[in-house]
Amino acid sequence: MRRAWIFIALAACSPDIPNGSYECGPNEACPSGQACDGPTNTCVIASTATAFACDPAVEHDDNSPATATPLGALQCVSVVSSQAGCLAAGDGQDWYQFQAPSGCSALEVKISVSYPVAFEPLALVLTDLSSGAQLATDTACKNPPPGGEDSRCITQTIAPGNPYAIAVKPLGAGDDCDGKCNFNRYTLAVQLDTP
């Protein structure tokens, strides 16, 4: 019996990775014999993997600040406003806009975008629509999401009463499978607070 266990211990040296054990890594990385499943971002048997596709419900004509998707009315100290979105292949940017409430002594906006690491990384840009100036770009978040997702954050003091726009766009620094996975889905979260 002991000899049998030794034999098994020596023989079992090939990785055994069940279907769906891992989420896709950067550039749709998966173990050999598996492929990235577009809808779930998980590594599955290559023959069962399906292609990435944006959910039509979260796609809008929002490629410019003028056609930005409104985030709704926000209070001086607001709850987190979340918005699911998707950048299809070749979609250069998604715009969202919000109005900073007036009457607040001071305002700070906290913006984060989280997305699967499997596809093209995303970036954030905050623009003051009253002046057209770009206020801030993203940095690494203090609390990155667990698992197979990454996130970028902006924390910026803003002026009460002004309109602002947020652009979600591809990072454009590679990791897009050499152009074969230049798309991604994401969740945008916006919260106003007192600095």
Place this chain on the structure above:
Amino acid sequence: MRLAWIALALLLPARAFADEPTPPPPDPAAPAPAPVPVHDPDSAADYRPQPMHKDIVVRVNRDRTTNNMLLIGGIAGAGALLGAVGVYYNLDSRDAAQRISPKMPTNQPWTSAQQADYDRAHSSGVKAGIFYGLGGAALVAAAVMFIVTAPGEEETVIHPHYAIAPTRGGAFVARAWSF
């Protein structure tokens, strides 16, 4: 051993032809005795050592030379060493494989670290197979060489002879060997 044979001979019961008994006095009323057979020396028992039917064959294995033992031992040792290296790579491969073989979904992405473990499991497994093969081949070679270079054996045939001679009250048994 010879002393044991001699002692055994002395303990044997007397043979019937050891001594002729004293003849009784003639009885005049009795019929004439039958003629006593004349002793013929040519038909008497031959007490000279007679050859036994079966020879004793003694086979003694010759000793291996020191060089032969060193060569075979060296090859066998090299085989064991190669096998040990194979075990090392086998265990390394198993360790790497276990790191990336989850029992349930990990909710973690497949990163370059996992890919490195995957590659290590594969390459170490290949190395283990190669070293197992080399080690096994060396052990087989050592075994074949051990058989092929066996120094053989030295055979000595002993031709035993025996002799039995009647003595007063017994017999003398002797055994002799010639080479």
